[in-house]
Amino acid sequence: MEAKSPYAVGAESPQMHSGSIDLEELPGGLDLYATLESGQSYGWRRADGGCYTDDGPESWESDPPWYVRVVDGDVLRVRQHLDQNPDDDGSDPEDRDSGSTDPDPTKSDHSGGVLEWQGTADLEDELRRLLRLEDDLPAILDSAAGGDDGLLRPAVEYAPGMRLVGDPAFETLIAFICSTQMRVARIHGMVSALADAYGEPVTVDGRTYHAFPEPAALAEATEAELRDLGLGYRAPYVVETAEMVASGELDPTDALGEPYEEARETLTGFVGVGDKVADCVLLFSLGYLEAVPLDTWIQSAIADHFPECDRGSYAETSRAIRERFGEEYAGYVQTYVFHYLRTRA
Secondary structure, eight states, rough: OOOTTTTTTSSTTTTOOOEEEEEGGSSTTHHHHHHHSSOOOEEEEEEESTTTTOOOOEEEEEEOOOOEETTTEEEEEEEEEESSSOOOSSSSSSSSOOOOOOOOOTOOOOSEEEEEEEEEEOOOOHHHHHHHTTTTTHHHHHHOOOOOOOHHHHHHHHHHTOOOOOOOOOHHHHHHHHHOOOOOOHHHHHHHHHHHHHEEEETTTTEEEEEEOOHHHHHHHHHHHHTTTTOOOGGGHHHHHHHHHHHTOGGGGGGGOOHHHHHHHHHHTTTOOOOOHHHHHHHTSOTTOOOOOOOOHHHHEEEEEEEEGGSSSSHHHHHHHHHEEEHGHHHHHHHHHHHHHHHHH
16 A cells, blocks of 8 residues: 655655555565566666676665666656665665675575655556565465475575566567577666667656667667667567567467467567577566576576486476476576576576
Protein backbone atom coordinates (compact mmCIF):
# COMPACT_ATOMS: atom_id res chain seq x y z
CA MET A 1 0.00 0.00 0.00
CA GLU A 2 1.24 3.46 -0.84
CA ALA A 3 2.33 5.56 2.10
CA LYS A 4 4.59 8.49 2.70
CA SER A 5 7.93 6.85 3.22
CA PRO A 6 9.90 7.88 6.31
CA TYR A 7 12.96 7.56 4.09
CA ALA A 8 11.64 9.48 1.10
CA VAL A 9 13.95 12.25 -0.03
CA GLY A 10 12.08 14.89 -1.95
CA ALA A 11 8.83 12.93 -1.60
CA GLU A 12 6.97 16.15 -0.98
CA SER A 13 7.32 16.91 -4.70
CA PRO A 14 3.72 16.82 -5.97
CA GLN A 15 4.48 14.52 -8.90
CA MET A 16 6.18 11.86 -6.75
CA HIS A 17 4.49 9.00 -4.92
CA SER A 18 6.48 7.07 -2.34
CA GLY A 19 6.31 4.14 0.01
CA SER A 20 8.29 1.47 1.81
CA ILE A 21 8.10 -2.29 2.17
CA ASP A 22 9.28 -4.09 5.30
CA LEU A 23 11.46 -6.86 3.91
CA GLU A 24 11.27 -8.82 7.14
CA GLU A 25 7.66 -9.56 6.22
CA LEU A 26 8.58 -11.20 2.90
CA PRO A 27 9.35 -14.95 2.94
CA GLY A 28 13.09 -14.99 2.41
CA GLY A 29 13.43 -11.20 2.28
CA LEU A 30 15.13 -9.44 -0.64
CA ASP A 31 18.70 -8.75 -1.65
CA LEU A 32 18.11 -5.92 -4.12
CA TYR A 33 21.73 -5.71 -5.23
CA ALA A 34 22.03 -9.42 -5.96
CA THR A 35 18.65 -9.49 -7.68
CA LEU A 36 19.34 -6.59 -10.04
CA GLU A 37 23.06 -7.20 -10.63
CA SER A 38 23.18 -10.98 -11.00
CA GLY A 39 23.03 -11.12 -14.79
CA GLN A 40 19.28 -11.57 -15.18
CA SER A 41 18.16 -7.94 -15.50
CA TYR A 42 19.67 -5.09 -17.52
CA GLY A 43 17.01 -2.35 -17.64
CA TRP A 44 17.70 -0.85 -14.21
CA ARG A 45 20.37 1.78 -13.70
CA ARG A 46 22.05 2.85 -10.51
CA ALA A 47 22.02 6.56 -9.78
CA ASP A 48 25.70 6.41 -8.82
CA GLY A 49 26.58 4.83 -12.16
CA GLY A 50 27.86 1.71 -10.46
CA CYS A 51 25.72 -1.07 -11.99
CA TYR A 52 27.77 -4.22 -12.62
CA THR A 53 30.97 -2.70 -11.23
CA ASP A 54 31.19 -5.02 -8.17
CA ASP A 55 30.66 -2.02 -5.89
CA GLY A 56 27.98 -3.37 -3.57
CA PRO A 57 26.28 -3.08 -0.18
CA GLU A 58 29.43 -3.51 1.90
CA SER A 59 30.62 -0.11 0.66
CA TRP A 60 27.31 1.76 0.87
CA GLU A 61 26.95 1.92 4.65
CA SER A 62 23.85 4.01 5.45
CA ASP A 63 23.57 5.69 2.05
CA PRO A 64 22.49 3.09 -0.52
CA PRO A 65 22.15 4.26 -4.12
CA TRP A 66 18.87 4.34 -6.01
CA TYR A 67 18.07 1.90 -8.79
CA VAL A 68 16.00 3.63 -11.47
CA ARG A 69 13.96 2.56 -14.47
CA VAL A 70 11.05 3.77 -16.59
CA VAL A 71 7.85 1.73 -16.31
CA ASP A 72 5.14 2.43 -18.90
CA GLY A 73 6.13 6.09 -19.08
CA ASP A 74 6.60 6.55 -15.32
CA VAL A 75 9.86 6.78 -13.43
CA LEU A 76 10.41 4.27 -10.62
CA ARG A 77 13.24 4.55 -8.08
CA VAL A 78 13.99 1.95 -5.45
CA ARG A 79 16.69 1.32 -2.87
CA GLN A 80 17.22 -0.96 0.09
CA HIS A 81 18.06 0.22 3.59
CA LEU A 82 19.70 -2.62 5.48
CA ASP A 83 19.48 -0.33 8.52
CA GLN A 84 15.77 0.26 9.15
CA ASN A 85 16.44 3.73 10.56
CA PRO A 86 18.75 5.44 8.07
CA ASP A 87 19.79 9.01 8.61
CA ASP A 88 18.44 11.25 5.88
CA ASP A 89 20.45 14.32 5.05
CA GLY A 90 17.63 15.97 3.10
CA SER A 91 19.49 16.12 -0.20
CA ASP A 92 18.17 14.98 -3.53
CA PRO A 93 18.27 11.15 -3.74
CA GLU A 94 20.52 11.09 -6.78
CA ASP A 95 22.98 13.84 -5.83
CA ARG A 96 24.92 11.70 -3.39
CA ASP A 97 27.89 9.57 -4.34
CA SER A 98 28.11 6.37 -2.34
CA GLY A 99 31.85 5.97 -2.81
CA SER A 100 33.56 2.75 -3.84
CA THR A 101 35.55 -0.03 -2.27
CA ASP A 102 36.07 -3.51 -3.61
CA PRO A 103 34.66 -6.08 -1.17
CA ASP A 104 32.78 -9.22 -2.12
CA PRO A 105 29.23 -7.99 -1.40
CA THR A 106 27.49 -11.35 -1.59
CA LYS A 107 29.20 -13.01 1.37
CA SER A 108 26.93 -11.34 3.90
CA ASP A 109 23.17 -11.53 4.36
CA HIS A 110 21.68 -8.47 2.70
CA SER A 111 18.12 -9.74 2.60
CA GLY A 112 16.52 -7.62 5.34
CA GLY A 113 15.74 -4.03 6.18
CA VAL A 114 13.35 -1.80 4.27
CA LEU A 115 12.75 -1.33 0.56
CA GLU A 116 12.05 2.32 -0.25
CA TRP A 117 10.44 3.35 -3.50
CA GLN A 118 9.51 6.57 -5.28
CA GLY A 119 7.60 6.96 -8.52
CA THR A 120 5.75 9.41 -10.69
CA ALA A 121 2.68 7.18 -10.09
CA ASP A 122 1.70 4.64 -7.46
CA LEU A 123 3.99 1.87 -8.68
CA GLU A 124 4.15 -0.42 -5.67
CA ASP A 125 2.18 -3.21 -7.33
CA GLU A 126 4.39 -2.97 -10.41
CA LEU A 127 7.50 -3.01 -8.21
CA ARG A 128 6.28 -6.15 -6.45
CA ARG A 129 5.73 -7.79 -9.83
CA LEU A 130 9.09 -6.72 -11.28
CA LEU A 131 10.96 -8.09 -8.23
CA ARG A 132 8.67 -11.09 -7.69
CA LEU A 133 8.19 -10.12 -4.06
CA GLU A 134 5.37 -12.61 -3.58
CA ASP A 135 7.62 -15.63 -4.22
CA ASP A 136 8.15 -17.78 -1.12
CA LEU A 137 11.93 -18.12 -1.35
CA PRO A 138 12.49 -20.63 1.48
CA ALA A 139 9.82 -22.98 0.15
CA ILE A 140 11.07 -22.66 -3.44
CA LEU A 141 14.75 -23.18 -2.66
CA ASP A 142 14.25 -25.91 -0.08
CA SER A 143 12.17 -27.92 -2.52
CA ALA A 144 14.56 -27.30 -5.39
CA ALA A 145 17.95 -27.75 -3.73
CA GLY A 146 17.19 -29.56 -0.50
CA GLY A 147 19.70 -32.18 0.55
CA ASP A 148 22.45 -31.26 -1.92
CA ASP A 149 25.65 -30.18 -0.18
CA GLY A 150 28.05 -30.20 -3.12
CA LEU A 151 27.08 -27.19 -5.22
CA LEU A 152 23.37 -26.44 -4.99
CA ARG A 153 23.11 -25.88 -1.26
CA PRO A 154 26.20 -23.60 -1.06
CA ALA A 155 24.92 -21.71 -4.08
CA VAL A 156 21.45 -20.99 -2.68
CA GLU A 157 22.96 -20.00 0.67
CA TYR A 158 25.45 -17.62 -0.96
CA ALA A 159 23.07 -14.73 -1.63
CA PRO A 160 20.05 -14.92 0.69
CA GLY A 161 17.13 -12.94 -0.66
CA MET A 162 18.12 -12.98 -4.33
CA ARG A 163 14.93 -13.21 -6.38
CA LEU A 164 14.13 -13.80 -9.99
CA VAL A 165 12.82 -10.80 -11.90
CA GLY A 166 9.77 -10.26 -14.08
CA ASP A 167 11.18 -7.84 -16.65
CA PRO A 168 9.34 -6.57 -19.75
CA ALA A 169 9.38 -9.18 -22.51
CA PHE A 170 10.69 -7.15 -25.46
CA GLU A 171 13.42 -5.54 -23.35
CA THR A 172 14.51 -8.96 -22.09
CA LEU A 173 14.51 -10.41 -25.59
CA ILE A 174 16.77 -7.68 -26.95
CA ALA A 175 19.04 -7.72 -23.88
CA PHE A 176 19.76 -11.42 -24.27
CA ILE A 177 20.22 -11.18 -28.03
CA CYS A 178 22.96 -8.72 -27.05
CA SER A 179 24.34 -11.11 -24.43
CA THR A 180 26.08 -13.53 -26.77
CA GLN A 181 29.80 -13.71 -25.93
CA MET A 182 29.46 -10.69 -23.64
CA ARG A 183 30.16 -9.99 -20.00
CA VAL A 184 27.30 -8.68 -17.90
CA ALA A 185 28.71 -5.14 -17.66
CA ARG A 186 28.91 -4.89 -21.45
CA ILE A 187 25.36 -6.18 -21.84
CA HIS A 188 24.13 -3.56 -19.38
CA GLY A 189 26.04 -0.91 -21.29
CA MET A 190 24.45 -1.92 -24.59
CA VAL A 191 20.93 -1.92 -23.15
CA SER A 192 21.54 1.52 -21.61
CA ALA A 193 22.92 2.82 -24.92
CA LEU A 194 19.83 1.60 -26.79
CA ALA A 195 17.57 3.33 -24.25
CA ASP A 196 19.47 6.60 -24.46
CA ALA A 197 19.48 6.58 -28.26
CA TYR A 198 15.96 5.33 -29.05
CA GLY A 199 13.91 5.32 -25.85
CA GLU A 200 11.24 7.84 -24.95
CA PRO A 201 12.59 10.47 -22.50
CA VAL A 202 10.87 11.18 -19.19
CA THR A 203 11.99 14.23 -17.21
CA VAL A 204 11.52 14.37 -13.43
CA ASP A 205 13.02 16.95 -11.07
CA GLY A 206 15.24 18.26 -13.85
CA ARG A 207 16.64 14.83 -14.73
CA THR A 208 15.87 12.98 -17.93
CA TYR A 209 15.44 9.22 -17.96
CA HIS A 210 14.89 7.00 -20.98
CA ALA A 211 12.54 4.08 -21.35
CA PHE A 212 13.69 1.01 -23.21
CA PRO A 213 12.83 1.58 -26.89
CA GLU A 214 9.53 0.49 -28.36
CA PRO A 215 9.84 -2.16 -31.11
CA ALA A 216 8.92 0.37 -33.81
CA ALA A 217 11.71 2.71 -32.73
CA LEU A 218 14.36 -0.03 -32.89
CA ALA A 219 12.94 -1.28 -36.17
CA GLU A 220 13.75 2.11 -37.69
CA ALA A 221 17.37 1.99 -36.51
CA THR A 222 20.07 1.12 -39.01
CA GLU A 223 22.64 -1.60 -38.50
CA ALA A 224 25.38 1.02 -38.77
CA GLU A 225 23.83 3.07 -35.96
CA LEU A 226 23.62 0.02 -33.70
CA ARG A 227 27.18 -1.00 -34.49
CA ASP A 228 28.24 2.49 -33.45
CA LEU A 229 26.55 1.81 -30.10
CA GLY A 230 28.76 -1.26 -29.64
CA LEU A 231 26.35 -4.03 -30.68
CA GLY A 232 28.69 -5.41 -33.35
CA TYR A 233 27.39 -8.47 -35.22
CA ARG A 234 24.25 -8.44 -33.04
CA ALA A 235 23.00 -5.27 -34.76
CA PRO A 236 21.09 -6.96 -37.61
CA TYR A 237 19.52 -9.43 -35.18
CA VAL A 238 18.19 -6.57 -33.07
CA VAL A 239 16.80 -4.69 -36.07
CA GLU A 240 15.15 -7.75 -37.61
CA THR A 241 13.68 -8.90 -34.29
CA ALA A 242 12.30 -5.41 -33.65
CA GLU A 243 10.77 -5.41 -37.14
CA MET A 244 9.06 -8.75 -36.42
CA VAL A 245 7.53 -7.46 -33.20
CA ALA A 246 6.57 -4.05 -34.63
CA SER A 247 4.84 -5.66 -37.62
CA GLY A 248 2.92 -8.13 -35.47
CA GLU A 249 4.62 -11.12 -37.10
CA LEU A 250 5.77 -12.47 -33.74
CA ASP A 251 5.79 -11.15 -30.18
CA PRO A 252 7.65 -12.69 -27.24
CA THR A 253 4.41 -12.77 -25.27
CA ASP A 254 2.99 -15.13 -27.89
CA ALA A 255 4.76 -17.88 -25.96
CA LEU A 256 2.68 -17.28 -22.82
CA GLY A 257 0.39 -20.18 -22.00
CA GLU A 258 2.25 -22.69 -24.14
CA PRO A 259 3.89 -25.75 -22.56
CA TYR A 260 7.46 -24.93 -21.65
CA GLU A 261 9.30 -26.64 -24.50
CA GLU A 262 6.78 -25.35 -27.05
CA ALA A 263 7.21 -21.83 -25.64
CA ARG A 264 10.98 -22.13 -26.08
CA GLU A 265 10.49 -23.24 -29.66
CA THR A 266 8.19 -20.28 -30.32
CA LEU A 267 10.84 -17.81 -29.17
CA THR A 268 13.50 -19.34 -31.39
CA GLY A 269 11.46 -17.94 -34.28
CA PHE A 270 13.16 -14.59 -33.67
CA VAL A 271 16.33 -13.75 -35.57
CA GLY A 272 19.41 -14.42 -33.47
CA VAL A 273 17.52 -16.36 -30.79
CA GLY A 274 18.60 -19.89 -29.98
CA ASP A 275 17.51 -22.16 -27.16
CA LYS A 276 19.63 -20.43 -24.51
CA VAL A 277 18.38 -16.91 -25.24
CA ALA A 278 14.83 -18.25 -25.45
CA ASP A 279 15.22 -19.83 -22.02
CA CYS A 280 16.44 -16.49 -20.61
CA VAL A 281 13.33 -14.72 -21.88
CA LEU A 282 11.08 -17.45 -20.51
CA LEU A 283 12.74 -17.37 -17.09
CA PHE A 284 13.40 -13.67 -16.53
CA SER A 285 10.29 -12.25 -18.15
CA LEU A 286 7.53 -14.73 -18.90
CA GLY A 287 7.45 -16.61 -15.59
CA TYR A 288 8.57 -20.07 -16.75
CA LEU A 289 10.42 -20.86 -13.53
CA GLU A 290 11.45 -24.29 -14.78
CA ALA A 291 13.60 -22.83 -17.59
CA VAL A 292 17.35 -23.40 -17.22
CA PRO A 293 19.45 -21.40 -19.70
CA LEU A 294 22.48 -23.52 -20.54
CA ASP A 295 25.06 -20.75 -20.57
CA THR A 296 28.80 -21.16 -20.08
CA TRP A 297 28.57 -21.18 -16.28
CA ILE A 298 25.83 -23.82 -16.16
CA GLN A 299 27.65 -25.94 -18.73
CA SER A 300 30.70 -25.72 -16.48
CA ALA A 301 28.60 -26.78 -13.49
CA ILE A 302 27.28 -29.75 -15.45
CA ALA A 303 30.79 -30.80 -16.47
CA ASP A 304 32.19 -30.48 -12.94
CA HIS A 305 29.28 -31.59 -10.76
CA PHE A 306 26.56 -33.24 -12.85
CA PRO A 307 28.27 -34.97 -15.80
CA GLU A 308 25.46 -37.50 -15.96
CA CYS A 309 23.20 -34.65 -17.13
CA ASP A 310 25.22 -34.02 -20.29
CA ARG A 311 23.11 -35.76 -22.90
CA GLY A 312 24.77 -34.37 -26.01
CA SER A 313 22.03 -31.99 -27.13
CA TYR A 314 20.51 -28.84 -25.68
CA ALA A 315 17.02 -30.34 -25.42
CA GLU A 316 18.08 -33.56 -23.67
CA THR A 317 20.64 -31.90 -21.41
CA SER A 318 18.02 -29.29 -20.50
CA ARG A 319 15.58 -32.01 -19.45
CA ALA A 320 18.21 -33.76 -17.34
CA ILE A 321 19.49 -30.66 -15.53
CA ARG A 322 15.95 -29.39 -14.90
CA GLU A 323 15.20 -32.66 -13.18
CA ARG A 324 18.43 -32.40 -11.16
CA PHE A 325 17.56 -28.81 -10.17
CA GLY A 326 14.10 -29.75 -8.93
CA GLU A 327 11.90 -29.40 -12.04
CA GLU A 328 9.27 -26.78 -11.11
CA TYR A 329 11.68 -24.15 -9.78
CA ALA A 330 14.82 -25.27 -11.61
CA GLY A 331 15.31 -21.77 -13.02
CA TYR A 332 15.63 -20.31 -9.53
CA VAL A 333 18.40 -22.79 -8.74
CA GLN A 334 20.09 -22.01 -12.06
CA THR A 335 20.17 -18.32 -11.22
CA TYR A 336 21.74 -18.95 -7.82
CA VAL A 337 24.33 -21.31 -9.34
CA PHE A 338 25.15 -18.80 -12.10
CA HIS A 339 25.60 -15.98 -9.58
CA TYR A 340 27.64 -18.17 -7.21
CA LEU A 341 30.05 -19.37 -9.89
CA ARG A 342 30.38 -16.04 -11.72
CA THR A 343 31.09 -13.89 -8.67
CA ARG A 344 33.57 -16.36 -7.18
CA ALA A 345 35.53 -16.99 -10.38
